[in-house]
Amino acid sequence: xxxxxxxxxxxxxxxxxxxxxxxxxxxxxxxxxxxxxxxxxxxxxxxxxxxxxxxxxxxxxxxxxxxxxxxxxxxxxxxxxxxxxxxxxxxxxxxxxxxxxxxxxxxxxxxxxxxxxxxxxxxxxxxxxxxxxxxxxxxxxxxxxxxxxxxxxxxxxxxxxxxxxxxxxxxxxxxxxxxxxxxxxxxxxxxxxxxxxxxxxxxxxxxxxxxxxxxxxxxxxxxxxxxxxxxxxxxxxxxxxxxxxxxxxxxxxxxxxxxxxxxxxxxxxxxxxxxxxxxxxxxxxxxxxxxxxxxxxxxxxxxxxxxxxxxxxxxxxxxxxxxxxxxxxxxxxxxxxxxxxxxxxxxxxxxxxxxxxxxxxxxxxxxxxxxxxxxxxxxxxxxxxxxxxxxxxxxxxxxxxxxxxxxxxxxxxxxxxxxxxxxxxxxxxxxxxxxxxxxxxxxxxxxxxxxxxxxxxxxxxxxxxxxxxxxxxxxxxxxxxxxxxxxxxxxxxxxxxxxxxxxxxxxxxxxxxxxxxxxxxxxxxxxxxxxxxxxxxxxxxxxxxxxxxxxxxxxxxxxxxxxxxxxxxxxxxxxxxxxxxxxxxxxxxxxxxxxxxxxxxxxxxxxxxxxxxxxxxxxxxxxxxxxxxxxxxxxxxxxxxxxxxxxxxxxxxxxxxxxxxxxxxxxxxxxxxxxxxxxxxxxxxxxxxxxxxxxxxxxxxxxxxxxxxxxxxxxxxxxxxxxxxxxxxxxxxxxxx
Amino acid sequence: xxxxxxxxxxxxxxxxxxxxxxxxxxxxxxxxxxxxxxxxxxxxxxxxxxxxxxxxxxxxxxxxxxxxxxxxxxxxxxxxxxxxxxxxxxxxxxxxxxxxxxxxxxxxxxxxxx
Numbered sequence: 001x002x003x004x005x006x007x008x009x010x011x012x013x014x015x016x017x018x019x020x021x022x023x024x025x026x027x028x029x030x031x032x033x034x035x036x037x038x039x040x041x042x043x044x045x046x047x048x049x050x051x052x053x054x055x056x057x058x059x060x061x062x063x064x065x066x067x068x069x070x071x072x073x074x075x076x077x078x079x080x081x082x083x084x085x086x087x088x089x090x091x092x093x094x095x096x097x098x099x100x101x102x103x104x105x106x107x108x109x110x111x112x113x114x115x116x117x118x119x120x121x122x123x124x125x126x127x128x129x130x131x132x133x134x135x136x137x138x139x140x141x142x143x144x145x146x147x148x149x150x151x152x153x154x155x156x157x158x159x160x161x162x163x164x165x166x167x168x169x170x171x172x173x174x175x176x177x178x179x180x181x182x183x184x185x186x187x188x189x190x191x192x193x194x195x196x197x198x199x200x201x202x203x204x205x206x207x208x209x210x211x212x213x214x215x216x217x218x219x220x221x222x223x224x225x226x227x228x229x230x231x232x233x234x235x236x237x238x239x240x241x242x243x244x245x246x247x248x249x250x251x252x253x254x255x256x257x258x259x260x261x262x263x264x265x266x267x268x269x270x271x272x273x274x275x276x277x278x279x280x281x282x283x284x285x286x287x288x289x290x291x292x293x294x295x296x297x298x299x300x301x302x303x304x305x306x307x308x309x310x311x312x313x314x315x316x317x318x319x320x321x322x323x324x325x326x327x328x329x330x331x332x333x334x335x336x337x338x339x340x341x342x343x344x345x346x347x348x349x350x351x352x353x354x355x356x357x358x359x360x361x362x363x364x365x366x367x368x369x370x371x372x373x374x375x376x377x378x379x380x381x382x383x384x385x386x387x388x389x390x391x392x393x394x395x396x397x398x399x400x401x402x403x404x405x406x407x408x409x410x411x412x413x414x415x416x417x418x419x420x421x422x423x424x425x426x427x428x429x430x431x432x433x434x435x436x437x438x439x440x441x442x443x444x445x446x447x448x449x450x451x452x453x454x455x456x457x458x459x460x461x462x463x464x465x466x467x468x469x470x471x472x473x474x475x476x477x478x479x480x481x482x483x484x485x486x487x488x489x490x491x492x493x494x495x496x497x498x499x500x501x502x503x504x505x506x507x508x509x510x511x512x513x514x515x516x517x518x519x520x521x522x523x524x525x526x527x528x529x530x531x532x533x534x535x536x537x538x539x540x541x542x543x544x545x546x547x548x549x550x551x552x553x554x555x556x557x558x559x560x561x562x563x564x565x566x567x568x569x570x571x572x573x574x575x576x577x578x579x580x581x582x583x584x585x586x587x588x589x590x591x592x593x594x595x596x597x598x599x600x601x602x603x604x605x606x607x608x609x610x611x612x613x614x615x616x617x618x619x620x621x622x623x624x625x626x627x628x629x630x631x632x633x634x635x636x637x638x639x640x641x642x643x644x645x646x647x648x649x650x651x652x653x654x655x656x657x658x659x660x661x662x663x664x665x666x667x668x669x670x671x672x673x674x675x676x677x678x679x680x681x682x683x684x685x686x687x688x689x690x691x692x693x694x695x696x697x698x699x700x701x702x703x704x705x706x707x708x709x710x711x712x713x714x715x716x717x718x719x720x721x722x723x724x725x726x727x728x729x730x731x732x733x734x735x736x737x
Numbered sequence: 738x739x740x741x742x743x744x745x746x747x748x749x750x751x752x753x754x755x756x757x758x759x760x761x762x763x764x765x766x767x768x769x770x771x772x773x774x775x776x777x778x779x780x781x782x783x784x785x786x787x788x789x790x791x792x793x794x795x796x797x798x799x800x801x802x803x804x805x806x807x808x809x810x811x812x813x814x815x816x817x818x819x820x821x822x823x824x825x826x827x828x829x830x831x832x833x834x835x836x837x838x839x840x841x842x843x844x845x846x847x848x849x850x851x
Contacts, residue, residue: 705847
């Protein structure tokens with residue numbers, strides 16, 4: 001008898017969906033009838049409550065799941081048959097196991113914090129219910145993605161979160177740049193989706209040709225329990241097929257998780273509101289690729305080639321994005337490239353065969369990157385929606401809570417020992433170093449990736465320090481020094497408002513938990529004549545609805561590593577909590593675990609000290625570099641930048657080259673299809689057929705004389721002919737055919 | 738009555754039918770064409786009656802119901818009824834065409850030429 005709480009798993013998805021419906025159906029009316037401030041408070045609370053209640057149910061389920069014996073921690077619940085056609089059956093079913101529930105915790109937990117934050121961040125927004133409708137819908141789809149018990153259900157979620165991502169990137173759709181960014185994200189993701197669908201098709205064709213699976217699967221080819229049961233032996237017998245499937249699935253993962261060839265949509269996705277960047281483009285949606293690799297680890301583990309490619313792609317992404325981050329002046333762009341880089345690290349772990357370590361970094365990264373994004377949102381909020389770090393400086397005096405929480409996020413992502421980021425990064429790089437999974441032609445790719453990964457970690461520490469130093473330190477309050485010619489740097493949606501405006505002194509910070517009516521009225525007033533950054537600007541701290549999420553996330557950013565991993569200096573802490581918890585979803589043997597029986601690798605004695613010091617050294621170097629504020633070589637005058645940084649600001653030309661190739665190549669292809677294929681071949685065939693018909697009908701038209709007696713004669717001749725034939729027929733056969 | 742052999746009826750019927758058919762093909766006056774059609778129909782009627790008299794339907798079983806012996810006669814009644822209806826419609830059309838064109842020449846009515 002299973003715990004009845006498992007039957008309530010539908011509410012985990014259902015509550016955000018109900019929240020979405022409420023926002024859609026009643027949002028506008030409620031805000032109209034209760035007035036903007038109260039109405040927004042009500043609708044915001046409903047949006048937060050939907051996710052928080054989902055989180056609460058998730059907690060109950062995960063507790064019930066933890067009480068089961070480890071080998072029984074996989075419960076599935078079927079609602080109905082979604083697709084049931086000849087030889088394939090896809091039920092609408094959910095899977096409760098450690099992996100899915102871990103993701104549910106991350107999605108609903110961080111999701112509800114970010115929703116709470118968004119109630120404050122979006123308070124000035126006119127389309128308040130629309131925003132929360134999208135955000136609730138996103139959470140619902142993300143939960144479908146992780147909870148679904150088969151790949152098509154994962155695909156529903158996959159496409160659903162893609163849709164919500166598109167809608168939210170283009171939330172301020174009146175600015176054409178945002179619409180373009182949304183389209184770019186959507187279109188680039190399509191490339192990945194093709195890979196995912198192809199991978200699913202290959203999986204079906206592979207598993208449905210196996211007699212044992214045919215007997216036992218009942219047509220549920222793509223359900224995880226079937227895959228886990230039959231796939232290990234099948235892929236072991238078909239390594240080439242395993243590689244093909246793994247690579248196809250990895251193309252999908254690359255699209256969603258912004259890996260190297262397809263990463264270019266994520267930085268542009270920063271056009272969306274900051275809570276969206278935190279929730280979708282840092283904490284949850286972009287980790288879907290890692291979840292997919294975790295789910296399908298049996299396929300990847302069977303293919304060293306595919307694993308090596310995963311490692312190489314992850315490593316290239318980690319280094320490349322980290323280098324680009326050095327040339328960015330937009331605070332959100334820095335974080336975006338940092339996200340891309342960290343996702344690369346997660347894929348290194350997955351490629352090296354340590355899938356649970358990828359999940360570990362997903363979790364810790366969700367904490368500290370959501371924190372950093374929300375913190376950057378608070379900074380942007382304080383700085384009148386200016387996102388250019390060159391216009392910041394010395395902000396720690398003005399927004400102390402944001403400052404302290406962001407410092408915690410910063411040391412976590414930089415990998416200062418004992419922070420969550422340090423634990424997961426250490427695990428990734430150590431496991432990659434000792435892994436024998438990613439072997440390509442006798443070369444241990446994983447080992448090289450581990451060593452180079454330390455460099456990526458070092459770069460991370462340096463560019464994050466650059467961001468923090470430029471924002472919070474530096475002696476000068478640079479928004480008072482903006483040169484006149486540098487006015488066009490505002491990346492947000494307000495830049496069409498020119499300089500005609502009145503100055504507001506925001507006065508002391510007397511926020512309640514939410515914004516009051518007067519504050520809202522004032523911000524609305526600001527919309528009319530935009531509040532621009534200038535020497536009179538005074539940054540103000542955010543209200544508690546926005547800094548409470550920061551504080552909670554900071555707590556987890558600092559402590560999640562100790563909680564989930566444990567540390568040898570604290571023997572009272574449980575060890576390897578997460579690894580043990582995710583043990584039941586491991587379906588692939590880890591090759592050459594770094595325990596007692598690993599083979600030694602060169603320069604082994606340096607690994608541990610490097611792991612301890614790489615983040616700290618990076619931070620110290622960054623602090624020394626940016627101690628005196630904004631260097632001239634990174635200032636408002638782009639001509640004074642050094643060539644490396646200018647190239648990095650331009651993504652080393654990669655984005656432009658890809659987009660140009662896409663657009664011009666598409667144009668050439670389109671012209672070819674039009675001028676040659678359509679005009680010549682298709683039109684030729686159609687016109688030729690029509691011409692032939694014309695000639696033919698001219699010939700037949702000759703019979704249509706228009707004279708009734710002509711037709712009568714024809715009938716006569718015809719009748720006589722038929723009669724004659726009948727007589728002949730009867731005479732020769734006697735009436736029997 | 739029985740002195741006249743079947744072949745004579747059939748011969749007269751064939752002659753009438755051929756005359757009618759030739760008339761339909763060669764004449765240009767629609768009224769004459771109608772008369773020719775009537776001639777053909779009556780030729781068929783004559784043939785029906787002759788066969789009904791001399792060679793009753795082989796489909797009727799011997800000693801079967803007597804009324805089935807009347808199949809040929811019934812067919813004739815139907816033909817006459819249909820012919821009457823057809824004449825009513827056809828004359829109506831001819832009148833309409835005459836009112837339109839003041840002339841009824843079948844060769845003039847060739848707008849359906851392909």
